[in-house]
Amino acid sequence: MLKVENITFTYNVKSTDAPVLNTIDFTVNKGEHISIIGESGSGKSTLLKLIYGEYDLNEGQIFWKDKEILGPKYNLVVGYDFMKYVAQEFDLMPFITVEENIGKHLSNFFPEEKKERVQELLTVVELQDFVKTKVKTLSGGQKQRVALARALAKQPEIILLDEPFSHIDNFQKQSLRRSVFAYLKEKNITCLVATHDREDVLGYADRMLVLHDSKIIANNSPQELYRHPELPLIASFFGEVNVLDNVIVFAHQLKSTDSSDLKAIVLRSYFKGHYYLIEADYQGAIIRFEHPTALEKNREVFLEEIKRQ
Numbered sequence: 001m002l003k004v005e006n007i008t009f010t011y012n013v014k015s016t017d018a019p020v021l022n023t024i025d026f027t028v029n030k031g032e033h034i035s036i037i038g039e040s041g042s043g044k045s046t047l048l049k050l051i052y053g054e055y056d057l058n059e060g061q062i063f064w065k066d067k068e069i070l071g072p073k074y075n076l077v078v079g080y081d082f083m084k085y086v087a088q089e090f091d092l093m094p095f096i097t098v099e100e101n102i103g104k105h106l107s108n109f110f111p112e113e114k115k116e117r118v119q120e121l122l123t124v125v126e127l128q129d130f131v132k133t134k135v136k137t138l139s140g141g142q143k144q145r146v147a148l149a150r151a152l153a154k155q156p157e158i159i160l161l162d163e164p165f166s167h168i169d170n171f172q173k174q175s176l177r178r179s180v181f182a183y184l185k186e187k188n189i190t191c192l193v194a195t196h197d198r199e200d201v202l203g204y205a206d207r208m209l210v211l212h213d214s215k216i217i218a219n220n221s222p223q224e225l226y227r228h229p230e231l232p233l234i235a236s237f238f239g240e241v242n243v244l245d246n247v248i249v250f251a252h253q254l255k256s257t258d259s260s261d262l263k264a265i266v267l268r269s270y271f272k273g274h275y276y277l278i279e280a281d282y283q284g285a286i287i288r289f290e291h292p293t294a295l296e297k298n299r300e301v302f303l304e305e306i307k308r309q
């Protein structure tokens with residue numbers, strides 16, 4: 001189990017700046033999949049780096065099982081064998097092949113096993129055709145996949161992923177995500193994923209931690225946070241949000257009807273695939289709802305709320 005106990009961290013200890021993270025406290029069970037979300041600059045990467053032991057904490061402690069994770073003040077070499085961290089910058093060796101990068105820390109005593117292991121990992125990250133390719137010739141997305149495979153090579157107990165699919169194109173993202181996350185679950189590897197992308201979360205995360213103003217403002221399952229978002233910030237992670245009479249209403253919970261008290265004037269329609277997102281003026285403020293077709297500007301619409309599914 002990972003225990004993060006009341007940690008506080010400031011990059012510049014001498015400054016009077018507010019801490020980047022303030023009394024952060026949570027636990028993660030073995031094999032659990034946690035998503036860390038929050039606006040840009042909310043401290044997601046910093047939290048992963050602290051868990052990895054890259055910096056010294058100002059206050060608090062971090063434990064993996066009974067082992068305390070310590071920063072550079074106490075450790076000559078950053079990091080532990082049981083934990084891997086895949087940063088946004090991948091830190092690969094450019095002049096050797098994909099195969100050599102992934103197998104770098106695997107034993108050479110059993111060359112057949114090593115080859116099989118590398119092959120297995122290349123399948124997980126869907127990079128089978130690039131075994132002998134030199135890393136420097138790969139695209140950003142391909143490098144990101146090599147970094148993922150390398151982190152998995154020695155089967156860590158816990159893996160920290162910072163925006164793991166940010167460089168992968170949309171054509172491959174879905175299937176790669178399924179493959180990597182299924183692999184982590186199957187091997188019971190605990191994972192913490194910092195992300196902006198709700199597709200990385202929904203369907204995969206057991207729990208979401210939401211960071212805001214240096215604190216954790218929510219720590220719950222995606223289902224629970226979707227059904228009962230306490231703040232627009234949390235709700236907006238799941239989709240377009242309106243606040244009507246202090247109640248959070250998703251755009252997909254509003255539909256047009258023949259008449260209602262909620263009268264709005266259409267401003268703009270956005271094509272979204274199987275629906276249009278309509279932006280309308282409601283009492284001088286913007287309201288957004290979903291509609292099967294585009295609606296012409298200045299048209300009057302009446303909206304009603306449908307229950308959250």
Ligand SMILES: Nc1ncnc2c1ncn2[C@@H]1O[C@H](COP(=O)(O)OP(=O)(O)OP(=O)(O)O)[C@@H](O)[C@H]1O
Binds near residue numbers: 041
């Ligand atoms: N090495 C550093 N030195 C000083 N300040 C830093 C350093 N790294 C990050 N920060 C600051 O700490 C805060 C949190 O940054 P962090 O990268 O953890 O946020 P994030 O939530 O991961 O952001 P993003 O979603 O944009 O990646 C930001 O205000 C950032 O400017």
